Amino acid sequence: QDTLEQHRPLYHFTPPEQWMNDPNGMVFYDGEYHLFYQHYPDSNVWGPMHWGHAVSRNLVTWEHLPIALYPDSIGMIFSGSSVADVDNTSGFGSADNPPLVAMFTYHNAEGERARRNDYQTQGIAYSLDKGRTWEKYANNPVVNNPGLRDFRDPNLFWHEPTQRWVLILAAGDRVRLYNSPDLKAWTFLSEFGEKNGDHGGVWECPDLFPMMVNGQQKWVMLLSINPGGPNGGSATQYFVGNFDGKKFTTDYPNDTLWIDYGPDDYAGVTWSNVPESDGRRLFIGWMSNWDYAKEVPTYAWRSAMTVARTLSLVQTDAGVRLASRPVQELEQLRNGSYTLSAATVRDSLDLSHQANLQSPAMEFKLSFDLPKTTASDFGVRLFNDLGEEVRIGYEPQAKQWYIDRSRSGKTDFKEGFVRRITAPRLAESDTLTMHLYVDVASVELFADDGTTVMTSIFFPNEDFTHAALFTERDSLHFNGGEAFSLTQKPL
Numbered sequence: 290q291d292t293l294e295q296h297r298p299l300y301h302f303t304p305p306e307q308w309m310n311d312p313n314g315m316v317f318y319d320g321e322y323h324l325f326y327q328h329y330p331d332s333n334v335w336g337p338m339h340w341g342h343a344v345s346r347n348l349v350t351w352e353h354l355p356i357a358l359y360p361d362s363i364g365m366i367f368s369g370s371s372v373a374d375v376d377n378t379s380g381f382g383s384a385d386n387p388p389l390v391a392m393f394t395y396h397n398a399e400g401e402r403a404r405r406n407d408y409q410t411q412g413i414a415y416s417l418d419k420g421r422t423w424e425k426y427a428n429n430p431v432v433n434n435p436g437l438r439d440f441r442d443p444n445l446f447w448h449e450p451t452q453r454w455v456l457i458l459a460a461g462d463r464v465r466l467y468n469s470p471d472l473k474a475w476t477f478l479s480e481f482g483e484k485n486g487d488h489g490g491v492w493e494c495p496d497l498f499p500m501m502v503n504g505q506q507k508w509v510m511l512l513s514i515n516p517g518g519p520n521g522g523s524a525t526q527y528f529v530g531n532f533d534g535k536k537f538t539t540d541y542p543n544d545t546l547w548i549d550y551g552p553d554d555y556a557g558v559t560w561s562n563v564p565e566s567d568g569r570r571l572f573i574g575w576m577s578n579w580d581y582a583k584e585v586p587t588y589a590w591r592s593a594m595t596v597a598r599t600l601s602l603v604q605t606d607a608g609v610r611l612a613s614r615p616v617q618e619l620e621q622l623r624n625g626s627y628t629l630s631a632a633t634v635r636d637s638l639d640l641s642h643q644a645n646l647q648s649p650a651m652e653f654k655l656s657f658d659l660p661k662t663t664a665s666d667f668g669v670r671l672f673n674d675l676g677e678e679v680r681i682g683y684e685p686q687a688k689q690w691y692i693d694r695s696r697s698g699k700t701d702f703k704e705g706f707v708r709r710i711t712a713p714r715l716a717e718s719d720t721l722t723m724h725l726y727v728d729v730a731s732v733e734l735f736a737d738d739g740t741t742v743m744t745s746i747f748f749p750n751e752d753f754t755h756a757a758l759f760t761e762r763d764s765l766h767f768n769g770g771e772a773f774s775l776t777q778k779p780l
């Protein structure tokens with residue numbers, strides 16, 4: 290089984306070959322979800338960045354398209370976003386055929402080597418054929434560097450009240466906001482973040498969008514940080530607050546909030562131009578971590594994206610928080626479904642046989658009675674016949690979810706891959722729920738209706754095709770649930 294293709298997920302997005310990192314330029318247009326991504330087509334480690342490209346009609350099945358953007362004399366093409374310029378404000382298209390406009394960071398490697406501090410600038414490109422081909426703007430860059438070594442990852446959106454495009458980008462320990470009538474001429478507005486959130490590493494890949502909660506509009510800012518994540522390395526924090534078209538303020542100046550506590554969800558941002566009739570805020574992240582992304586034991590390609598997720602704001606006792614749930618379209622992957630009966634679990638309860646599952650791609654929806662705060666740890670074990678396993682569990686004493694990948698197979702490719710991965714439980718209810726997506730080399734836990742999320746990758750020597758419930762000591766009340774084997778359907 291030890292081939293160049295070993296560990297390739299069945300339904301998560303991966304590049305056909307070679308290196309991938311951040312998702313970029315996600316826009317919905319004319320029935321298609323576009324996904325671009327940081328890509329180096331000549332090697333399975335990071336190098337001169339391009340924008341790879343794929344499209345999907347259902348966020349589940351992806352069609353690979355040719356590389357959309359290549360490096361040029363100004364620089365490599367780093368992360369960014371794209372929008373549908375439906376009113377043709379840029380003039381790149383026409384009223385009948387409005388353009389898609391992408392903004393990306395130009396990273397000039399010579400400038401970096403020469404230790405200049407202006408080697409990152411923002412450029413734009415447009416497409417008049419539904420993203421199939423792209424033309425770079427002749428007067429790039431459109432945002433010059435004010436003398437900041439870190440000045441990247443532009444994210445664009447249309448702000449209706451001010452009738453302006455707004456641009457947010459990462460500048461070291463803060464974000465900077467700009468606006469423009471036409472996507473070409475940009476005016477600096479404000480900064481945010483120097484004194485807020487986590488600063489264990491450099492800020493990257495911001496996103497800013499409105500969301501409703503309690504009948505009120507709030508603004509959510511996503512902000513990736515590397516290193517400094519709650520479980521080491523890269524992670525994405527968020528802020529909830531207000532935005533008046535010029536300035537963002539946070540409602541929780543003293544809190545650091547993480548969209549996903551696992552080590553393997555980074556640089557995630559959301560799709561633009563999703564129709565109001567749909568109304569969802571759709572997110573995807575890079576399912577890896579700069580701590581070890583270049584060393585993970587895959588060869589033909591490196592890295593996958595998370596599953597697409599729907600974000601929402603929920604009111605909790607601690608305040609308004611961001612929840613993530615797998616998109617409903619993922620149900621299309623189910624090809625066998627099994628009801629799991631309620632049971633008292635002592636030691637272990639096999640799910641694979643009960644559910645007739647023998648698949649490296651599985652989904653579980655499980656519910657448990659909240660045990661006493663003194664009770665022992667419990668959860669789900671994914672395992673193979675070699676004695677390798679991953680545990681996704683809950684610790685009542687610490688009131689936290691965890692993932693243990695210390696015995697998951699290949700773990701020594703990079704120091705620090707094995708460490709205890711934990712996340713505080715936010716929910717207060719007497720029932721705990723776990724929604725799990727497993728896919729050959731990853732597990733995504735959406736606990737308590739997505740209020741605690743953890744994503745983790747792993748590399749067993751043989752696929753984990755078995756699953757069981759475990760409890761370390763005390764008996765556990767399992768309320769039952771559902772199990773599914775998943776398969777990718779051809780396009």
Ligand code: FRU
Nearest residue numbers: 311327338367368441493556
């Ligand atoms: C985040 C990041 C971005 C940058 C890109 C380069 O993972 O470091 O800040 O644009 O990757 O590939």
